Amino acid sequence: MEDDSVFYTDRSGRITSNPLLDELPSYQSLLYRRKQPIAGTKRRKDSRGRSSLSGSLKRSVSTINRIEERQKSQMEQRAIRELPISMAEKRRHKEERLGEHQGLSSWGQWRQNTRRSLKRLRDDAREFFSSMKLWRRDIHQIEGMFGTGILSYFSFLRFLVALNLIIFLLMFSLVMLPIIVAPHASGNVTYNQRDGGNCSIYPSTARRGLVNFHQHISDLLSGEGFLEQTLLFYGYYKVDKIHFPKVNSTYNLALAYLLATVAYLLLSLFWIVKRSATGFKRHLVQDEDRFQSFCNKIFAGWDCCISNENAAKLKRSSLLYELKTDLEEERIKQKIAERTRKDKCRIYFLRAILNLFVIGVLAACFYGIYVATNLSQEAEINKTKVNFITDLIYEYLPSIVITLANFITPLLFSVIINYEDYSPAFEIRFTLMRCVFMRLTSIGVLLFSLWSKITYCGRDKSCGCGYNHELYSCWETRVGQEMYKLTIFDFIIIAAVTLFVEFPRKLIVKYSQCGLAKWWGQQEFAIPQNVLEIVYGQTICWIGTFFCPMLPAICTIKYFFIFYIKKVSLIKNCRPATRPFRASSSHFFFLVVLLIGLFLASLPIAVSLAQISCSKACGPFVNYTTSWEVLPVTVSQMPEGAKKLLFALSSEAFAVSFFVVTCLAMFYVIALAGAHKRVINQLREQLATEGRDKRFLIQKLCQAQNNQPVKRSKFQPRSPRSPSSPSYHTSFSSNVSESVFLAHSPPKSSTHV
Amino acid sequence: MVASKGPGCGPTPDLLFGSGLLLSRYFISDWAALIKKKKAFARRWNSDGPVVSELESSDMGNKQTIFTAQQLDAYQDCTYFTRKEILRLFYRYRDLAPQLVPLDYTNQPDVKLPYELIGSMPELKDNPFRQRIAEVFSEDGEGNMTLDDFLDMFSVLSEMAPRDLKAYYAFKIYDFNNDDFICKSDLEKTLNKLTRNELTEDEVKMVCEKVIDEADLDNDGRLSLEDFQNMINRAPDFLSTFHIRI
Numbered sequence: 001m002e003d004d005s006v007f008y009t010d011r012s013g014r015i016t017s018n019p020l021l022d023e024l025p026s027y028q029s030l031l032y033r034r035k036q037p038i039a040g041t042k043r044r045k046d047s048r049g050r051s052s053l054s055g056s057l058k059r060s061v062s063t064i065n066r067i068e069e070r071q072k073s074q075m076e077q078r079a080i081r082e083l084p085i086s087m088a089e090k091r092r093h094k095e096e097r098l099g100e101h102q103g104l105s106s107w108g109q110w111r112q113n114t115r116r117s118l119k120r121l122r123d124d125a126r127e128f129f130s131s132m133k134l135w136r137r138d139i140h141q142i143e144g145m146f147g148t149g150i151l152s153y154f155s156f157l158r159f160l161v162a163l164n165l166i167i168f169l170l171m172f173s174l175v176m177l178p179i180i181v182a183p184h185a186s187g188n189v190t191y192n193q194r195d196g197g198n199c200s201i202y203p204s205t206a207r208r209g210l211v212n213f214h215q216h217i218s219d220l221l222s223g224e225g226f227l228e229q230t231l232l233f234y235g236y237y238k239v240d241k242i243h244f245p246k247v248n249s250t251y252n253l254a255l256a257y258l259l260a261t262v263a264y265l266l267l268s269l270f271w272i273v274k275r276s277a278t279g280f281k282r283h284l285v286q287d288e289d290r291f292q293s294f295c296n297k298i299f300a301g302w303d304c305c306i307s308n309e310n311a312a313k314l315k316r317s318s319l320l321y322e323l324k325t326d327l328e329e330e331r332i333k334q335k336i337a338e339r340t341r342k343d344k345c346r347i348y349f350l351r352a353i354l355n356l357f358v359i360g361v362l363a364a365c366f367y368g369i370y371v372a373t374n375l376s377q378e379a380e381i382n383k384t385k386v387n388f389i390t391d392l393i394y395e396y397l398p399s400i401v402i403t404l405a406n407f408i409t410p411l412l413f414s415v416i417i418n419y420e421d422y423s424p425a426f427e428i429r430f431t432l433m434r435c436v437f438m439r440l441t442s443i444g445v446l447l448f449s450l451w452s453k454i455t456y457c458g459r460d461k462s463c464g465c466g467y468n469h470e471l472y473s474c475w476e477t478r479v480g481q482e483m484y485k486l487t488i489f490d491f492i493i494i495a496a497v498t499l500f501v502e503f504p505r506k507l508i509v510k511y512s513q514c515g516l517a518k519w520w521g522q523q524e525f526a527i528p529q530n531v532l533e534i535v536y537g538q539t540i541c542w543i544g545t546f547f548c549p550m551l552p553a554i555c556t557i558k559y560f561f562i563f564y565i566k567k568v569s570l571i572k573n574c575r576p577a578t579r580p581f582r583a584s585s586s587h588f589f590f591l592v593v594l595l596i597g598l599f600l601a602s603l604p605i606a607v608s609l610a611q612i613s614c615s616k617a618c619g620p621f622v623n624y625t626t627s628w629e630v631l632p633v634t635v636s637q638m639p640e641g642a643k644k645l646l647f648a649l650s651s652e653a654f655a656v657s658f659f660v661v662t663c664l665a666m667f668y669v670i671a672l673a674g675a676h677k678r679v680i681n682q683l684r685e686q687l688a689t690e691g692r693d694k695r696f697l698i699q700k701l702c703q704a705q706n707n708q709p710v711k712r713s714k715f716q717p718r719s720p721r722s723p724s725s726p727s728y729h730t731s732f733s734s735n736v737s738e739s740v741f742l743a744h745s746p747p748k749s750s751t752h753v
Numbered sequence: 754m755v756a757s758k759g760p761g762c763g764p765t766p767d768l769l770f771g772s773g774l775l776l777s778r779y780f781i782s783d784w785a786a787l788i789k790k791k792k793a794f795a796r797r798w799n800s801d802g803p804v805v806s807e808l809e810s811s812d813m814g815n816k817q818t819i820f821t822a823q824q825l826d827a828y829q830d831c832t833y834f835t836r837k838e839i840l841r842l843f844y845r846y847r848d849l850a851p852q853l854v855p856l857d858y859t860n861q862p863d864v865k866l867p868y869e870l871i872g873s874m875p876e877l878k879d880n881p882f883r884q885r886i887a888e889v890f891s892e893d894g895e896g897n898m899t900l901d902d903f904l905d906m907f908s909v910l911s912e913m914a915p916r917d918l919k920a921y922y923a924f925k926i927y928d929f930n931n932d933d934f935i936c937k938s939d940l941e942k943t944l945n946k947l948t949r950n951e952l953t954e955d956e957v958k959m960v961c962e963k964v965i966d967e968a969d970l971d972n973d974g975r976l977s978l979e980d981f982q983n984m985i986n987r988a989p990d991f992l993s994t995f996h997i998r999i
Contacts, residue, residue: 081831081908084921086892087901090831120829127835140998292967294960295984298943299923300991304880304910305998312879320948327956684970691972 024694134158138567144307146525146570153527154563156590160538161559163271167264167545168552174260175549176231178242178251187251188243192622199465202473202617205229214388221488222395223481223548232484234547235477235618254620254630258609261546265602268542272598276591293326314575325424332423351420361412362438365405366445372401373449381471398482399489402442406536410435410529432528436593439536440600443486443543447604450479455612466613466625474618476547476608483544483551490537491558498569506573525574530566531590534559535597542601546608819843821859832908839904845999846903849874858900868896871903876997881946882926889925910997919995920985924978936975937961 080090080097101112130136135158143151182189205228219225229236242251301319306312339347379394393400413434417427454475457463472478508517541555610628614621621627635646648654817840820828828839847854849870855862868887877883887896890906898906908914909922929939940961944952952960968976968984976984985991 081833082915082918084918087831087905088892091827094827094830116830123829123833123835127838143998292984292987294963295967296988296990298940298947298960298964299927299981299985300988300994302881302947303994304996305994306879307875309879316881316947316949320951323948323952323960324956327959687970688972695973 134161135563138563142567142570143305145311149527150525150570152587152590153530154567156531157534157559157563157566159275160534161556161563163268164538164541164552164556164559166267167541168550168556170264170267171260171545171549171552174256174263175237175253178253178256179237179239182242182244185244185246188245189239190241190243192238192240192620199469199616200622201469202235218388218392218395221392221485223484228477228481232548232550233477233480234549235474235615237549237620238618238622239620240623252630252634254624255634257620258627258630261605261609264545265542265598265605268598269595272591272594276588276595294323297322297326329423329425336423347421354416354420358413358416358434361409362441365409365438365442368401368405369398369442369445370449372397373446374453377450377453396485396489398446399486402446402486403489403493405442406439409438432589435528435532436535436596439532440539440597443536443539444600444604446482446486447479447543450482451607451612454478465616467615469616472615474615475612476615476619479608480544480547480551483540484548484554486540487537487544487551487554487558490533490540491562494533494562495565498565502569502573523569523574525570528589531593534562535590535593538594539597539601542598543604546605819856819858824858824861828904832904833911833913834904834908842904842907842999843900845874846900854900863899865893865897865899866903868898871896871898876999881949885926885929889922907997907999910995912992912996912998916985916992917982919992920982921978923985923991923995924981927981934975934977935981937965940964 080094083090083093085093101109104112135154139151139154139158142154178187179189181187205225215225219227223232227233237253237257239253242253243249244251297319301322303315306315376394376397379391385391410431413431417431420427422430454467454472455463457468463469467475502523505520505523509520509522537555537558541551544551608627610626613625614627616622621630624630624633635643638646819840820843825836825839828834829836832839834842843858846866847856850866853866854864868884868891871887872878872883877886880886884896886906887898888894890902890909891898892902909918924935927939927943928935929942930936941957944957944960965974965976968980970980970983971977
């Protein structure tokens with residue numbers, strides 16, 4: 001820092017060197033702005049150092065009165081409770097305003113009164129709705145014990161419960177309700193005719209004869225047997241159109257099914273984007289964490305919601321850890337800047353090898369999933385029944401392999417990343433991205449292997465019905481069953497891991513004395529892994545809802561129970577993570593991962609709708625080649641005007657021009673943001689140079705004052721006073737003309753207007 | 754139309770019952786604890802007798818005798834709380850010292866609770882800045898709070914207060930020497946309170962330097978209110994951490 005002789009503090013911390021600083025226009029305008037809401041009455045005794053100046057400022061009150069009045073009228077518009085003043089002054093303010101309102105006309109008064117009561121109503125409604133929120137008290141308790149990082153996980157879970165419920169209501173009202181209501185409303189249901197070809201044979205899968213108890217369990221867990229031809233799966237919806245004679249209209253169920261699918265995907269997209277809008281803005285456009293990480297930690301680091309001594313201790317140690325990590329990162333950055341060329345080559349080579357290794361591991365996992373799916377499908381088709389447990393294992397083989405892969409690969413990735421020598425923040429993000437990729441593509445691989453079996457009819461044969469009708473007479477139901485199995489298995493695994501791994505771990509750590517237990521330590525609530533778990537479940541739900549319309553309801557119930565399981569496990573078993581997870585960036589991270597899941601889920605659905613021929617033996621799309629065909633057929637049956645409009649909207653000309661316009665808008669906005677950033681940097685530099693100029697000029701002025709003893713009679717009063725700490729208010733009061741002179745100039749040059 | 758059923762199909766009821774029992778065992782203990790807490794909570798409130806039952810019987814608070822209607826109105830306008838919350842906060846304030854705080858505030862008694870009682874509230878007792886918070890919001894600057902100050906404090910710290918208002922008070926809180934600037938010594942005191950003096954001297958100095966580097970715009974070596982507010986606008990966590998739920 002440059003020569004700081006202009007500012008030096010005495011032992012009490014007050015800056016006492018130069019009275020000229022207090023006469024500067026910028027400081028005066030600061031004081032005006034601060035005195036603004038109070039207008040000269042009693043104020044809190046919190047600026048003991050500067051309050052003595054208020055006396056001297058009264059002399060210049062006349063010159064600033066008009067400015068105050070102008071500001072007061074501007075401030076009138078602000079609500080009273082937003083003003084930073086004490087309660088007594090707020091009340092006085094309110095009475096003033098009320099007094100003013102009495103002077104208004106009755107129309108004005110009525111308007112004010114309605115505005116106030118509307119505001120009151122809005123506050124009450126907001127309180128009512130927030131008290132209706134699910135799990136408000138539980139989340140409050142968790143927030144108090146573990147802070148806002150873990151809280152964000154649980155509110156994310158609550159969001160998913162709401163999302164799944166809405167998706168289920170959508171599917172229910174558009175698809176299931178008409179079928180249920182039809183007999184009661186005397187609707188005429190047209191079923192899909194079985195045209196007798198061998199494509200439309202659908203053997204019944206209900207069990208006959210004496211059935212063992214354990215077969216019911218295996219049916220419940222795998223969605224076969226008695227569950228296969230129920231409302232649960234796609235195959236049940238053989239309805240084509242429902243005609244309601246009372247209102248003389250036809251309900252096209254096939255179209256409704258298709259549109260419901262598209263609708264729930266779009267609804268999820270809009271809701272997630274809306275929820276992430278604020279976090280996104282902060283994260284992408286500003287991204288100030290790199291630039292003020294220390295400020296954020298010190299001024300916004302302590303979580304005031306913590307009301308538990310242990311949590312406070314842990315928060316303190318985590319803040320300490322964060323600060324030390326940041327200082328460490330600074331040192332590492334310096335180290336990286338000092339790397340030689342040889343070091344760089346070595347590190348890049350190492351990174352390339354490790355990335356290849358990672359790709360190899362991923363490929364091996366995907367191949368394992370492919371093989372497991374094939375085995376499982378073959379066992380089902382050949383109907384080889386060994387015994388209950390082995391059958392169940394064959395059914396669940398893909399799920400088991402996926403879960404194992406998802407368990408091992410994060411451990412592997414976190415070991416590998418240590419050798420790649422990145423900065424700590426980047427390490428965390430990169431490992432997370434790898435885990436996300438692993439989890440979400442494993443579902444894609446499962447579906448891909450299923451489809452390759454469905455559309456494979458023999459080595460050189462093309463499929464007669466567009467799919468392998470001998471093995472999969474209703475392939476959508478089969479895919480739905482796989483998704484159902486994945487969901488159930490996921491839930492069982494989460495419950496089992498909590499019961500059989502976390503609780504015993506806590507008991508062992510608490511009661512055992514051996515060193516191994518102490519080294520293992522108590523469970524930490526790892527937020528990223530838990531979030532990936534539920535995003536994985538939600539992706540399965542999105543993919544599966546088309547094939548299994550009741551899956552969202554099952555997922556709602558599943559997440560409902562998972563909330564309680566996780567909460568109990570958190571409170572009883574876990575200690576908060578030593579590596580703290582910041583609430584703001586985590587909010588954004590959850591929603592980004594969820595969006596990735598949504599995009600990856602819409603791919604298989606798009607392929608099923610548009611590419612693969614739908615089953616001819618079941619489902620609402622029997623009369624069409626592919627599921628998507630319903631839409632063009634319906635459009636062609638619409639009146640001419642609507643048909644022309646829809647054709648125009650879906651033509652290439654419109655799509656290309658829309659795309660071009662969107663690209664242009666995006667480039668413009670990006671360019672604007674870049675320009676703003678440059679302007680901000682320039683202004684920042686300018687401010688810094690102005691500050692330096694100001695200090696330089698003040699120094700020169702001080703020197704000039706010291707060098708001119710003749711004209712110094714005004715400033716001499718300084719010496720008779722105590723030499724160590726000249727109090728500036730006395731020098732002020734003795735230089736009446738001086739202060740008045742200077743006080744007159746601010747209104748022209750002050751910066752507060 | 755129901756799918757064709759053969760004989761002997763359908764899950765047996767005891768399967769469902771068994772799984773329900775297994776799951777519920779783990780929730781019942783949690784719910785039992787919650788119910789116990791609710792009962793304890795209700796018992797504490799009911800110790801005040803008739804006034805509380807009046808509060809509970811009339812949602813609109815028409816029959817409550819603690820404040821006049823104008824007082825409640827004024828509080829609603831001057832804070833971010835609804836009527837119910839204001840009354841609830843009054844009871845929290847009274848619980849700190851039932852013998853000092855009268856049940857009748859219609860004639861505006863001048864009651865101040867000493868800082869020790871305020872600082873021992875569960876919401877504040879673990880906060881390293883509780884003394885500064887009490888000092889900033891109290892009228893006398895020593896931490897002894899009247900009911901007005903109490904309501905004001907929790908209103909600013911509630912989730913509905915806007916960012917600028919919170920930033921203003923946060924600045925006051927971190928300004929230990931009350932000179933309207935956060936200088937290096939203020940920063941050192943803040944850091945030491947946050948970490949309980951567990952950083953070394955060098956580290957403290959480095960951190961303070963970095964903070965001033967990051968936030969000081971007019972380059973005078975200390976943070977003014979404008980610098981601070983500018984910095985807070987770019988701190989995404991501030992609204993959620995500078996918040997006490999009561």
